[in-house]
Structure formats: C-alpha cells, structure tokens
Amino acid sequence: MSGPVLAGTIWLGVFALLVVAEMISVGLTSIWFAISALISSIMAFFGADIYAQLVSFIIFSVVFLVVLRPYTKKRINTHTELTNAEGYVGKTFLTVTEIDNDKNMGQIRIGDVEWHAVSEDGSKISCDTKVVVTAIEGTKLIVKRA
Numbered sequence: 001m002s003g004p005v006l007a008g009t010i011w012l013g014v015f016a017l018l019v020v021a022e023m024i025s026v027g028l029t030s031i032w033f034a035i036s037a038l039i040s041s042i043m044a045f046f047g048a049d050i051y052a053q054l055v056s057f058i059i060f061s062v063v064f065l066v067v068l069r070p071y072t073k074k075r076i077n078t079h080t081e082l083t084n085a086e087g088y089v090g091k092t093f094l095t096v097t098e099i100d101n102d103k104n105m106g107q108i109r110i111g112d113v114e115w116h117a118v119s120e121d122g123s124k125i126s127c128d129t130k131v132v133v134t135a136i137e138g139t140k141l142i143v144k145r146a
Contacts, residue, residue, distance in 0.1 A: 004047050011041030011053065028073055032064035033057075088133045092146045099125040099143065108133075108141060120144040 001009065018034035039060055040053040048056075088110060096114060099106030101122050107114045108131060119125055120134050120142050130146035 004044055007044035007050065007053065008041045011037050011044055015041060028069050028076070029065070032069060033061050035064060036060035086136065088141065089135065090132065092130050092132050093143075095125055095127055095129050095131055095143075098127050099131075108143065115139070115141050117141045117143050 015034050015037040018030045018037060022028075022030035022034060036057045040057040043053050043056055093108045093110055095106065095117065096109045097105060097107045099117055099119050101118050104118075106117045106119070106125070108117045109115075116139060117131070118140055121144065125131060125143070125145060131143035132146045133141050133143055135142040
C-alpha cells in the first residue's frame with residue numbers, strides 16, 4: 001500500500017472503531033469524532049499530508065462536538081414519556097376508603113391496583129370522593145379533592 005492509501009485506511013479503521021463506540025454508548029459523543037475521522041480519511045486518499053489530516057480531525061471534532069451535539073440532543077427524543085406512577089400526577093381518581101392522615105389510612109384505586117393515599121392538606125376525604133393526584137412519595141400518592 002502506498003502512503004495515502006495506508007493513511008486513509010487507518011483513518012477508516014479509526015472511523016469504524018468510533019462508530020462501534022457510539023453504538024455502544026449512544027451518547028452522541030463518539031459519532032462526531034467518527035465523522036471527523038471519515039473526513040480525514042478522504043483527505044488522506046486525496047494525498048493530504050498527515051499534519052493536515054490531524055488538524056482537520058481536531059478542528060472538525062471540536063466544531064461538531066461543540067456546535068452539533070447540543071443541537072442534535074435537543075432534537076432527538078424530545079418527548080419524554082412518563083413511566084409508571086409518574087403518569088398519575090394531575091389525574092383524577094376515586095377514593096375506595098376514607099383518607100385520614102392521622103390514622104395513616106386511605107386508598108384510591110387505579111385500574112386493578114389500590115394505592116395508599118394521603119391528603120395533601122391533612123384533611124379527611126370520605127370514600128367515593130374524586131381526588132386529584134398532586135405528587136408521589138415512595139409508594140404513597142398525595143391527593144387533594146378534585
């Protein structure tokens with residue numbers, strides 16, 4: 001192999017390793033270095049000297065990392081879906097027992113599951129009353145009258 005072909009092949013190897021690293025980490029970090037390595041590989045195949053390849057790799061890596069990574073992270077996966085109980089906050093349910101914080105009793109039913117509930121303001125809430133979940137503390141739902 002001649003010098004430019006060897007250098008280009010080495011840069012392609014670096015590119016491949018960085019792509020694999022990005023696939024493992026999925027952090028949008030390695031991909032920018034991988035693209036920079038690909039650019040340096042193209043430069044090597046066209047006969048650019050090693051210093052030009054290294055400088056372009058460094059410059060493109062910094063620019064991509066500083067400019068494109070934050071921009072891309074904002075655009076990818078912007079919709080975070082709430083999981084499990086976090087999705088109950090703000091929704092209305094019926095009490096299945098009286099809620100009395102002093103006696104540490106009270107439950108609401110969500111689907112087939114009964115959850116321990118406490119009143120947000122400490123007041124008693126009677127059975128079959130509509131309540132809104134305002135917060136979650138461990139396995140307790142904090143509720144108030146709807």
